[in-house]
Amino acid sequence: MSSLDEGSSDLAHTLELSKQPLQGLKLASHTVLEKAQQRGRSKCVKCGGSRMFFCYTCCLLVDVSLQEIPIVKLPVKIDIIKHPNETDGKSTAVHAKILAPSDITIYMYPSIPEYDQDKVVLVFPGPGAVTVQDMIQCLHERTDSRSRGPWVKRRKIENSPAATHSTENPGSGTSDEIKDCESRVYPLQRVVFIDSTWNQTNKISTDERLQDLLQVELRTRKTCFWRSQKGKPETYLATIEAIYYFLKDFHEQCLTQEYSGEYDNLLFFYSYLHTVVNKSKEAGRKQAQERKKQQETEKRL
Template structure:
């Protein structure tokens, strides 16, 4: 984890209003999943339920929207942060494994969070009053601007959507899901740029590529701020990052220990080098003494030979 990411991650953790991690910190070993009986640490990442010891102790968060997460089959279950949303908001979050995709009713107002070329920022959706949107659409029709979409003009999204879809996969895998025919009709939303503090970086990708649980969290924070002018964000969705923040601290602690161990090894190597240098110096001095003794012996022998 690089220094910048550690700094941003530490700032994020400092400002979150989280339930206590003491129960997680006190747990040792693994337990069977209450459903599939597989051995798990804190929760089952295939059944999306906590182990028995954490039953009724994991914080629960009520969401203002229904969230569907479509997970790529090659996304490793045990490493997916999408599971956290299913654990903490089980009544509002559903996780599907591609090619399974929910059937969206024609009457439902659904949006997809994905940075497509036609994606609209959440801020822009709520900036335009509904009446203005209707008038704008009527004006466009009257002026014969039906082809604007083809020319790159982004279609305005109705702010009354009630269901949001997220894709859980690496960037390279996500396009396969995005191109699926069943998602093609969904309007896309792009998130405001933020830096991730995820400890598993995607190769050759910038720090603005968020972990799935980060994307969900930031979306809901922005959504709250845009729909509640009179109520500043009060941390109500922070516990979505409950497991994420805990794992961040575990990884950070491990990195610090490795760094400390690395410094110890460096000091040990330097000490060994210094001791080796001292030994060599002593040997050099010893060699000089031996040489002097040999010279003295040779001189004595020569004197004796000369006097005989």
């Protein structure tokens, strides 16, 4: 192969990868989903609805066992505030609840818990939003400004990565290392996401119960959701994308640890559906091209 051919091949490979934004993830095998898809839809044991893989209404697996899917442990608790008019079948929030059941809670608006504004952040774009990198420092400054003095006692973050790590791997970290990790994420205890179409988010984001929360924005990420919303920028992410990218940035920028795919399986369902949808679209385009060629041939005859 000539150097020119090699260059063309590399360019083609690069372009192909750019069309596949979910490549390179450390995911559990999709074999269980492939087999379930071949079997077709099944009824949800709770509501009786016809579903594939999971029931998006009941947040339950359908025709797939819990032992066959990955369960992800998160470094911080996450609340999802869901708009009542958001179509269940189009929401990706259920992916998060099924894959990280002990760390994810979904609330249906107008139900919103009472939050401590010094320990909870809202991931939502806005003029006053900060980056994930600046988030912890901003929370510290809030606490400082209210207390007007040094903290008397440092409280542990709920299920902190250090605490989880030390429990699962006894002796793997020193007391000083654990304290250092806790101090890097303190005082963050919970992260809130809004699940709705972008045209519906205003009602929730402007709710007075969320108004005093520090807003965090994911400014550099682009969506690859197959249900793109007309007129909205590529940085407007699907709920599961926003959760995943937040946690990845949090891991690298707040915990200052190298990311090794710890939360990739949050995209277990999303990545598979992304592939299925794209294959279907590609098959549709090819069929359309064949029909067009056939029509042009018939015209010439």
